[in-house]
Amino acid sequence: MADPEQGPDDATPQSGKPWLLPALLSGVLVLILALRSVFGLWPIDAGPAGQSADLPQDSKGSVSLTIDFGEGRRDEIPGVPWSEGQTVVDAMKLARLAGQPLEFQYISSGETGFLTSIGGVENEGVGGRNWQYEVNGERAQVSFCVQPLQPGDGVLWTLAPQP
Numbered sequence: 001m002a003d004p005e006q007g008p009d010d011a012t013p014q015s016g017k018p019w020l021l022p023a024l025l026s027g028v029l030v031l032i033l034a035l036r037s038v039f040g041l042w043p044i045d046a047g048p049a050g051q052s053a054d055l056p057q058d059s060k061g062s063v064s065l066t067i068d069f070g071e072g073r074r075d076e077i078p079g080v081p082w083s084e085g086q087t088v089v090d091a092m093k094l095a096r097l098a099g100q101p102l103e104f105q106y107i108s109s110g111e112t113g114f115l116t117s118i119g120g121v122e123n124e125g126v127g128g129r130n131w132q133y134e135v136n137g138e139r140a141q142v143s144f145c146v147q148p149l150q151p152g153d154g155v156l157w158t159l160a161p162q163p
């Protein structure tokens with residue numbers, strides 16, 4: 001029971017730092033968002049499902065993306081605007097931001113960036129089919145996060161067993 005001498009504010013224990021909990025929660029939220037963004041785990045909002053928009057045309061040229069799921073399913077995204085320093089992941093993000101139906105997930109970034117799924121189809125792991133890519137018919141030797149592209153390049157993603 002509260003002491004009759006205490007006022008209404010005195011009955012509730014207070015630490016003297018009411019801002020501490022909100023500040024800590026804000027800090028944790030900022031840290032989570034930063035880590036997810038840095039490691040490529042933050043999904044990019046491509047707009048409502050099924051919405052498609054024309055990619056902006058750029059006089060510097062363009063690249064194309066093809067996704068081969070196997071069993072006759074193949075998605076083609078031509079005319080993705082190219083820019084200096086663009087990588088495969090940059091082209092995929094740009095296509096998605098422009099409203100193309102390109103859903104993909106990956107982990108990490110830079111030389112360790114690794115694609116884990118496209119269109120909801122995940123890598124199957126050791127002994128299974130996994131996403132592999134090539135540029136202009138040449139099998140990739142580096143992460144798609146660092147593979148540079150040039151105007152006119154064609155990127156082909158294939159779900160296939162490891163060669």
